[in-house]
Amino acid sequence: MKKILAGMVCGSLMLLSACGSDSSTSGGEEKVVKIGITQIVEHPSLDAAREGFIAALNDAGYEEGKNLKIDYQNAQGDMNNNMTIAQNLVTNDSDLILAIATASAQSVVQSTKDIPILFTGITDPLGAGLVQNLEKPGANVTGTSDTHPDAIKNTIASIKKFIPEAKTVGIIYNDGEANSVVNVDNAKKALEENGLEYALSAISTSSEVKQAAESLVGRADVFYIPKDNTVVSALESVITVANVEKIPTFVGESDSVKRGTFSSYGFEYHDLGYTTGKMAVDILEGKNPGDIPVGFPESLELIVNKQAAEAQGVEVTEEMLKDAKVVGE
CATH class of the missing domain: 3.40.50.2300 (Response regulator)
Known part of the structure; x- marks a missing residue:
């Protein structure tokens, strides 16, 4: 009888310990958001857009090393690298992908219909086949264009x-x-x-x-x-x-x-990237990318x-x- 009671007590303690452990993992730790960034080539405008994007995330409380992991990859102007990067970011289970410049965006859009995609530094989102409508893009894609009409x-x-x-x-x-x-x-x-x-x-x-x-x-x-x-x-x-x-x-x-x-x-590409980053925050908080209008530079x-x-x-x-x-x- 004593053995049975001891076993019951031990089992109860183990169960309580397990429950406490689960609570600590699910309730005590903040989810880490994984964002993939693909950029066709390095130059100051595209780099500034990327920096502005990250700044907007930081201002909203997303910080690398805490609740944010960024996988940044640059194709160095190589179209084969560009497609490989897009496919890798998709298979790496990114929560959201930012594509900087037209070629990068086209490759990512071809690679997934499930992961939210944002683009920036795009001349013609319609002509590039990224969205079907600027006001209501639909699907999993939206972002910002760098085309000011004037x-x-x-x-x-x-x-x-x-x-x-x-x-x-x-x-x-x-x-x-x-x-x-x-x-x-x-x-x-x-x-x-x-x-x-x-x-x-x-x-x-x-x-x-x-x-x-x-x-x-x-x-x-x-x-x-x-x-x-x-x-x-x-x-x-x-x-x-x-x-x-x-x-x-x-x-x-x-x-x-x-x-x-x-x-x-x-205009300042940092500002354009910052606008895109604010879109990312909206998406991470539950908004559908397809419901967010494509953005454009506001000043010139x-x-x-x-x-x-x-x-x-x-x-x-x-x-x-x-x-x-x-x-x-």
């Missing part, structure tokens, strides 16, 4: 205003990047509306960028570099040619002006680099700077 036309108009003697604009772009093709098509229309001609130099890898810039010397009065991930990742090659040959260089986004080009109408500003202006043979005037954010002083 950015390209304002930048092209400033070429005419700042460099009135210019007749031909040289454009370097990767004709295999869907986002770049859209930007170049829009630039062509804006150039024609401003009475400017254009000379195109298409590339497929970043190693070809310097040669492309050199091929435009003597054919172009100014350079225009669109939002092209391949070219922007090797932007210093363009800047080197522009400075030696005194060719004013206009670009598609502000971060490239800070790196040493002359001017652009743009002229930015001018004074050092680059001097290096590229541009005489900076007070009129030119009166409404501009000035860098490189």
Whole structure:
């Protein structure tokens, strides 16, 4: 009888101990959220978008090492790597995936219909086949586009205003990047509306960028570099040619002006990433991605680099700077 009672007491204690242990695991520990981030290539604008995204998560209480695990992978411009990364992030059971740039987003969207996907740094979400509707994307995908409706036309108009003697604009772009093709098509229309001609130099890898810039010397009065991930990742090659040959260089986004080009109408990619991060918080708290409208830049500003202006043979005037954010002083 004593043996039976001892066994019952021991069993009860073991049961209580097990229950206490389960309670500690389920109730005492915060769930760790796993977010995969895929980025097509490194350059300051895309990096800033990623940093803004993470900042928004941090501000909402998600911190790496506590309740957040981030798996960041960069394809380094390689399309095979890009698809492999997308598939790996899906099989690694991510709670949410952020895709930075069009090619990255397309690969992730092809790889899963179940995991919530956010994109940022996308020129044309509809044309890229990422969503069917900007206001109500549906399915498991939404995010932010980096296309401000006035950015390209304002930048092209400033070429005419700042460099009135210019007749031909040289454009370097990767004709295999869907986002770049859209930007170049829009630039062509804006150039024609401003009475400017254009000379195109298409590339497929970043190693070809310097040669492309050199091929435009003597054919172009100014350079225009669109939002092209391949070219922007090797932007210093363009800047080197522009400075030696005194060719004013206009670009598609502000971060490239800070790196040493002359001017652009743009916005801060960190802000765009931060907006995307706030979307992520909503999704992690239960909102359906397909019910969140695609976001766009809310502001646009002229930015001018004074050092680059001097290096590229541009005489900076007070009129030119009166409404501009000035860098490189």
